[in-house]
Amino acid sequence: MPFIQIVGMTPTNKSFIIAHAVVSKERGDNFVWVLERVKAMLDECMEPRVILTDRDLALMGACAKVFPDASRLLCRWHIQQNVMKHCKGAFTDDDWKKFLSFWGSLIESPSIPIYDYHLRNMRKRLVECKRSSKSLQIRVR
Structure with a gap:
């Protein structure tokens, strides 16, 4: 039960x-x-x-x-678990560590402008790593 x-x-x-x-x-x-x-x-x-x-x-x-x-x-913990489950396979080990660093900065943002700044940086980095929106969806906020 x-x-x-x-x-x-x-x-x-x-x-x-x-x-x-x-x-x-x-x-x-x-x-x-x-x-x-x-x-x-x-x-x-x-x-x-x-x-x-x-x-x-x-x-x-x-x-x-x-x-x-x-x-x-x-809950942030549940969101983190979903990110780990659904996104990790799209990265190499090194890129995954970099992504987690960007992700950590994003979720720790103390204000909306800083959040928007981190989100732009993370999206830019994903494009540079040739991660298409089809292989990794970032839908936050």
């Missing part, structure tokens, strides 16, 4: 457990039920402003239903 863990983050980047739940299946109505129980425990001022998830569509839909005012983002 799926185990759901809901974690909060403090302003000092420390995580803490809010709730645990075990559900029969990873379905939207089960996620809604869990999130509604969590919402009932919180004062309105404590409701999340941002929710990070993997790309589970049922969970994303439940978050939108129960916490409609919260921004919903994909």
